Amino acid sequence: MSDVQSDEKWAQMMRAALGGDEAVYRRLLEEIGRSVRAMARGAFSRARVGDADVEDVVQETLLAIHLKRQTWDGGLKLAPWVGAIARHKIIDAMRRRGARRIEPIEDFEGVLAAPEGEDPHARSDAERLMQQLAPRQRDIVRSISLEGESISATAMRLSMTEGAVRVALHRALKSLAASWREATQ
């Protein structure tokens, strides 16, 4: 599939996701994740910083994409926007690892064609950062992400309303992004 097609497809998927289609959103995030992984791996190897925290960059980028969705202009293309967010996070990660010279990062469009799968053994900092969440929030994130429990099942188990679970989940994701950012500074 050519990049243009995949980009228009991404933009369509994002529109569906913003309209509330959870399944499409999950698929879009998976596809974006694979492309960002290829981009981060390429950038890290060119800067010779090793790729131990590629998965951190992928996750930080996905989290930022999620929390900053309203900064996408809703146009025909999604890739330039995704690429800009990924580049921002890759540069942060390189600074964190003490890279002195930051090489120009290749255009995101260049890596769309060669996505990479997740290393099943990779573990990110998210695990450690989750320790900083309030216990209730941590429980909710854990049951939805690790155990694949639904919002309604989680609500039932914790005797909360679904709305309260959603709010807690959203706050948890925001504070996860914030503690990642603090770890960077």
Added chain:
Amino acid sequence: MKTSELIEALAADPAPRMPTLRASLGAALALGAALSAAMFFATIGPRDDFAQAVHTVRFDLKFVDTLALLLPSALLCLHVLRPDARLRMWALLLLTPMVILALAVVGEMLVVPQSEWGTLMRGDNALHCLRVIPLLSIAPLAVLIYAMRAGAPQNPTLAGALAGAAAAGIAATLYASNCTDDSPLFVASWYPLATLIVVVAGAAAGNRFLRW
């Protein structure tokens, strides 16, 4: 945590009904201007001869200047909130107030004798101007920075500086109706200095609060 697990959590978090960036920035500008105006009218207020002053070119020109600062900076504030924003030609908009001011200064130098330039430049309110504009900028700057936290600027410091310029634009517009020094020589000497103070404060706030 694996990436696939994080994606599960993200997908379960529904799209919030957030206002668009344009709407929230517009609301922030309106609220900031209202707060600043409330502070202005409760304290110094417009000058006594305001009704006569509006019929003079020099007085009116001050508002052209301050609005030429406010509008482009506000537009650019919105623009840089997108992570994929490219500044390019947009940045040239920021030259508008400077060009207008420079032309006004040249005009003034042509119509008033050289012996008066120094007096006009110093005016009677230089320190007042340097104090009042930053003070009236505080509320709009705070509200703008708060609203801009929803954005994802490539350069948070620059975004904060632009917020500072927009806040100074609001403050300077209000202050211009109080100040009795109308000569472009005065305006060009002191307003930019007062603006610079707010821009530096905005840059510091951006660096602190607009990271993402």
